[in-house]
Amino acid sequence: MTRLTGKVALVTGASRGIGVAIARRMAQEGADVAITYASSAAKAIGVVKEITETGRRGLALVADSADPHAVVEAVDRTVAELGRIDILVSNAGIGYWKTFDEFTFDEFEHIMAVNVRAVFAGAQAAARHMGEGGRIITIGSCNAERVPLPGSALYAMSKSALIGLTKGIARDLGPRGITANLVQPGPIDTDMNPADGAHADSLRALMALGHYGNGEDIGGFVAYLASDEGRFITGAALTIDGGYNI
Numbered sequence: 001m002t003r004l005t006g007k008v009a010l011v012t013g014a015s016r017g018i019g020v021a022i023a024r025r026m027a028q029e030g031a032d033v034a035i036t037y038a039s040s041a042a043k044a045i046g047v048v049k050e051i052t053e054t055g056r057r058g059l060a061l062v063a064d065s066a067d068p069h070a071v072v073e074a075v076d077r078t079v080a081e082l083g084r085i086d087i088l089v090s091n092a093g094i095g096y097w098k099t100f101d102e103f104t105f106d107e108f109e110h111i112m113a114v115n116v117r118a119v120f121a122g123a124q125a126a127a128r129h130m131g132e133g134g135r136i137i138t139i140g141s142c143n144a145e146r147v148p149l150p151g152s153a154l155y156a157m158s159k160s161a162l163i164g165l166t167k168g169i170a171r172d173l174g175p176r177g178i179t180a181n182l183v184q185p186g187p188i189d190t191d192m193n194p195a196d197g198a199h200a201d202s203l204r205a206l207m208a209l210g211h212y213g214n215g216e217d218i219g220g221f222v223a224y225l226a227s228d229e230g231r232f233i234t235g236a237a238l239t240i241d242g243g244y245n246i
Contacts, residue, residue: 016190021215103154107154130178166236
């Protein structure tokens with residue numbers, strides 16, 4: 001697997017879960033990979049070790065995605081230390097789950113800052129450095145288009161905003177040969193949404209395949225979009241959910 005040889009990728013929020021799987025696959029495909037993390041330094045160092053064991057360069061950058069300036073700095077440091085940026089994967093995200101009347105204004109502001117504003121800030125910063133063949137890939141959620149369970153209003157809102165943002169970025173950057181796409185995972189077995197969690201059975205019941213996906217499923221899909229094979233896909237919201245949204 002050498003589809004990304006010579007490329008440099010930045011994956012935000014990659015100290016655990018889907019982000020780790022994406023960073024790992026990027027390195028396996030030949031890319032040098034920088035990752036960001038907010039607090040799990042030991043885990044981030046472990047991810048970088050995995051990256052370097054593939055023979056690629058790795059870089060861990062502390063950056064709280066709630067701070068847009070930290071996101072921009074992470075992009076700039078990636079370029080400064082790894083020489084360029086060809087692929088940005090905005091994966092960092094948060095969620096609050098409670099009934100609609102329980103949400104606070106602070107929670108509204110925080111989820112929009114991390115799930116939407118950080119994506120805008122990162123894409124804008126990365127585009128300044130990207131040339132022909134650049135890839136901007138955002139990890140959203142299938143809940144942008146379907147909300148089958150209560151308590152998800154703010155999360156679904158923030159993820160649906162990424163559809164319009166992605167289409168706008170794709171339209172503006174297309175003439176420069178840069179693509180922008182949104183990947184919308186369904187239930188994926190991570191520590192935030194484990195396949196043996198309290199609500200797992202109710203989610204499985206909504207899926208055509210009847211089982212959770214794993215991080216490697218998302219990592220492989222993202223690697224395809226980042227490669228030359230994905231060059232004619234842009235402005236798309238691509239759902240990978242085991243039939244959750246059928």
